Amino acid sequence: MKTISIINLKGGVAKTLTADSMAHVLATLHNKRVLLVDNDKQGNTSKAFGVHSYDDKSISDVLTARRLDPREVIKKTRFENIDVMPANMTLIRANMEVLMDSTRPQQTRLRSALNAIAEENFYDFCIIDNAPDINISTINALVASDDVIIPIKIDKYAFDGLEELKEQIEDTRDDLNPRLRLAGCLITCFIRADAEKQGEAWLRSRPEYPVFDTRIRYSDKVTESTFSEIPIVEYSRRSGTAMDYIAFVQEYLRRGKQ
Ligand SMILES: Nc1ncnc2c1ncn2[C@@H]1O[C@H](COP(=O)(O)OP(=O)(O)OP(=O)(O)O)[C@@H](O)[C@H]1O
């Protein structure tokens, strides 16, 4: 099971859309079995796949409960190949609980759970949608991941926090997870404005930040698809956004083979 964290310290840069679209494309066009982990108290991925709830177990339990079988938390979706580990606002409290309980390791709890799941060889990919933050939840995600993908929406403040995120990735690799790799930055919500092209040129000139060739175009269809809770690639396969996510997954898989 290959585990991929979608992360950026900035909010609203298409982390969730990228995680959900990647999972959907891998599952439906590449016939891969995907576990989508919602690691954000906002629960947007859980909502997108119709599994958001306060009654059932969530990632909060995975982080705080001892001797929990992580499979108890996983929910089926209407897509045969996509299951979701959901999140909700209880994650705020769970984060505090993890930090207050130093009797056992704090940063490796998600990894232990995902390792137990990976042992069954059921899922091909695990994709983690993260909150716009560095907190104990996101550190757990980095410790549990093989690859990091950073969605970047190029605007005036696009690169704020990028350096800090890179340092966090490097620290995690040094201390706890030697296999962690920055797979690349993914330009999202692209509308071909001049300022965007300048931002992109700057990013592509920095060797420490690999950038995927594929850029994800902006499309009005995305808002409609979000309201309908239908993945963009199903809602409007011919929209620029859908075509770009399909191309991006191909690029990601191709690069992984090199
Ligand atoms: N390619 C796109 N075209 C049009 N709208 C988009 C596109 N990508 C993202 N959006 C919209 O931008 C908003 C933010 O996207 P999303 O929720 O995926 O970002 P996020 O980084 O997960 O945000 P948060 O930090 O709050 O978790 C959403 O309303 C989404 O529909």
Ligand SMILES: [Mg+2]
């Ligand atoms: Mg999100």
